[in-house]
Amino acid sequence: MDGRFSLLKRYRYAAGATDFEVAQVSKLQRQIAPLYSLLSLSAASLAFTHRHVAPTVLTLILPALLITACIVRTVRWMMMPTDRQVTPAEARGLLRRTLIMAGILAVLFVSWAIALDHYGGPYEQGHVAMFVAVTVLGCVFCLGYHPHAAALVCAIVIGTFLAYCLSKGSEVISAIAINIALVTGVILKVLRDSFAGFLSLELSQQALEQKRAEAQELSEENALLAQTDPLTALPNRRYFFAELDRLLADGAQSFTVALLDLDGFKPVNDTYGHAQGDQLLQIISQRLRHVGAGEMVVARLGGDEFGVLMRLDARDAMARGQMFCDIVKEPVPLPEATVVVGCSLGLASYPDAGQTAQDLFDRADFALYHAKAQRRGACVVFSSELEELIRSEQAIDSAFQAADLDGELSVVFQPIFATRELELVAVEALARWESPQIGTVSPEQLIAAAERVGMARRTTLTLFDKALVGAARLPQDVRLTFNLSALDIADEMTVTCLLERLAASGVAPRRIVFELTENSLITDIGTARLSLERLRNTGAQLALDDFGTGFSSLSTLHELPFDILKIDRSFAARLNDQTGRRLVSAIRGLAQTLSLQCVLEGIETEQQLVEATLAGFDYAQGYYLARPGKIEDVIESLGKHKRAA
Numbered sequence: 001m002d003g004r005f006s007l008l009k010r011y012r013y014a015a016g017a018t019d020f021e022v023a024q025v026s027k028l029q030r031q032i033a034p035l036y037s038l039l040s041l042s043a044a045s046l047a048f049t050h051r052h053v054a055p056t057v058l059t060l061i062l063p064a065l066l067i068t069a070c071i072v073r074t075v076r077w078m079m080m081p082t083d084r085q086v087t088p089a090e091a092r093g094l095l096r097r098t099l100i101m102a103g104i105l106a107v108l109f110v111s112w113a114i115a116l117d118h119y120g121g122p123y124e125q126g127h128v129a130m131f132v133a134v135t136v137l138g139c140v141f142c143l144g145y146h147p148h149a150a151a152l153v154c155a156i157v158i159g160t161f162l163a164y165c166l167s168k169g170s171e172v173i174s175a176i177a178i179n180i181a182l183v184t185g186v187i188l189k190v191l192r193d194s195f196a197g198f199l200s201l202e203l204s205q206q207a208l209e210q211k212r213a214e215a216q217e218l219s220e221e222n223a224l225l226a227q228t229d230p231l232t233a234l235p236n237r238r239y240f241f242a243e244l245d246r247l248l249a250d251g252a253q254s255f256t257v258a259l260l261d262l263d264g265f266k267p268v269n270d271t272y273g274h275a276q277g278d279q280l281l282q283i284i285s286q287r288l289r290h291v292g293a294g295e296m297v298v299a300r301l302g303g304d305e306f307g308v309l310m311r312l313d314a315r316d317a318m319a320r321g322q323m324f325c326d327i328v329k330e331p332v333p334l335p336e337a338t339v340v341v342g343c344s345l346g347l348a349s350y351p352d353a354g355q356t357a358q359d360l361f362d363r364a365d366f367a368l369y370h371a372k373a374q375r376r377g378a379c380v381v382f383s384s385e386l387e388e389l390i391r392s393e394q395a396i397d398s399a400f401q402a403a404d405l406d407g408e409l410s411v412v413f414q415p416i417f418a419t420r421e422l423e424l425v426a427v428e429a430l431a432r433w434e435s436p437q438i439g440t441v442s443p444e445q446l447i448a449a450a451e452r453v454g455m456a457r458r459t460t461l462t463l464f465d466k467a468l469v470g471a472a473r474l475p476q477d478v479r480l481t482f483n484l485s486a487l488d489i490a491d492e493m494t495v496t497c498l499l500e501r502l503a504a505s506g507v508a509p510r511r512i513v514f515e516l517t518e519n520s521l522i523t524d525i526g527t528a529r530l531s532l533e534r535l536r537n538t539g540a541q542l543a544l545d546d547f548g549t550g551f552s553s554l555s556t557l558h559e560l561p562f563d564i565l566k567i568d569r570s571f572a573a574r575l576n577d578q579t580g581r582r583l584v585s586a587i588r589g590l591a592q593t594l595s596l597q598c599v600l601e602g603i604e605t606e607q608q609l610v611e612a613t614l615a616g617f618d619y620a621q622g623y624y625l626a627r628p629g630k631i632e633d634v635i636e637s638l639g640k641h642k643r644a645a
Helices: 002-013 018-049 056-078 088-117 122-142 147-168 171-226 237-250 265-272 274-291 314-328 357-374 384-401 443-452 456-471 486-490 492-505 525-536 554-559 578-593 606-614 631-644
Strands: 255-263 297-302 305-310 342-350 379-381 409-418 424-435 439-441 479-484 512-517 541-547 564-567 597-600
Touching: 018 056, 018 088, 018 122, 018 171, 056 088, 088 122, 088 147, 122 147, 122 171, 147 171, 237 297, 237 305, 237 357, 255 314, 255 357, 265 274, 274 297, 274 305, 274 314, 305 314, 314 342, 314 379, 342 357, 357 379, 357 384, 384 424, 384 443, 409 456, 409 631, 424 443, 424 456, 424 631, 439 443, 443 456, 456 479, 456 486, 456 492, 456 631, 479 541, 486 492, 486 525, 492 525, 512 525, 525 541, 564 578, 578 597, 578 606
Parallel strands: 342 379, 424 479, 479 512, 512 541, 541 564, 564 597
Antiparallel strands: 255 305, 255 342, 297 305, 409 424, 424 439
């Protein structure tokens, strides 16, 4: 009992019970027609039995008005929307009006019935009592989903009729009225309990629906989080590929997949810290989102790589891609400094570049790779020429996988001279591959193929063994320089194997110089430092090759244990003008400040050699001094030089 009262109290005072009121109206709407039909028929029957004994106003006019009111109310209820289409506010107002109308009709009907009771004999008076009892019970049942209205009707009708019967002084009439009141009271209790059950069920259903809605909302939030990059709030890799699949499934006529990679992000991240790097990514992401607003999808794929889906053909996508490049190049203010980074963009358009998600992504990625390698900071669209290059690389990869590395790989040696005495001080080992299937392959293509097919370590060790064999034939004061790639530095096992091969060769570690390019260092500065320290601890020296073409910062030069700085050949070509000589001298001064030996590469003329010597370079390398050759050629030229001396 207490539970039912609690439920009724929840209904009565809960501000959030609006959905339940809509359910009430929906249930009540089905009972209105039977309710007013019962009232109308009962009223017509009572008027008919009193037509000869009561005035016309009571048997015709008043019943007609009451029945008309019942018909009007029925029609208005039937015209209301069904299936819970009413709003909570409308439902609340309708229940309130129904309560008021129930009270008014109860007063009118009971007053009319008591007025008729003054006319006729016992049969007519008995019909009045039956009319009151039957109609009030019928109304209570029909108003079961509106307990307040049912209780109000009972209170008005039974209360008024009971008081009227008791006032007549007849024990029989009084007993009949009391009996009707008791039966009605019991029926009200039963209906109240039934309504409490209905209320409990409806509230449970609403709670279940609310939980389902919350679960659905949580599921949608989780799905959104699973497809959103937490750092930049851009869509992530999963969402990018899902949208790409959707575009293909929708049969879009033309769209373009773009891959964007930042140029120069790694030095900023290493120099100023990860917090500054994250802030840089957030600012760049906001710029990309602004340019890609509309139907474009801009996603962060990982690290400093972004993907863009554009509903544009290749030409329009190229123009929009240039906008991405331009906005990325704008200075970025960070708390510690204002930095400038660039970006390269690779584009692949559907259906020309591919008709599957993987093909489009791979070809956009290849266009990006080509942009970073050949046209850094530009947009490159995948084309038939690039496809030919892909096929060429696939042929190289196939030939390399089938190659006899020991038999097909070789090394040649390019001398490095002291500039003043033109004395041989070192030789640089350069890789060569002569394939019986595809002919001569350049060193760059060789290393790239080895990395693509997962044979980088084996290739490096094979070349190192051959270089050590050559170094063993040279005088003890001539050093050997050997190039390492980013994968070599990042692979702990490769470094271990290099040290083992060096120890087994009999060549003194002090004669070995390991060369690294700037780009090989920016992949992972921490791993590079550990690997370099292991190599240097044996007594070998370390050289930074092609300085001036990559993204190394001065802090990187100071932080890593280099001994030698090799200046890129492009600077040697600028020794003929005053600005170029100043720039080269500045770099030489930097090396001297950091206590680094300095080698100028790319000496092609006697004038360049003279200028390099005057600029203070102690060592030089280039075709003017000596071209790469076999170890026998180096030994022969060394003998000639000694005889000439």
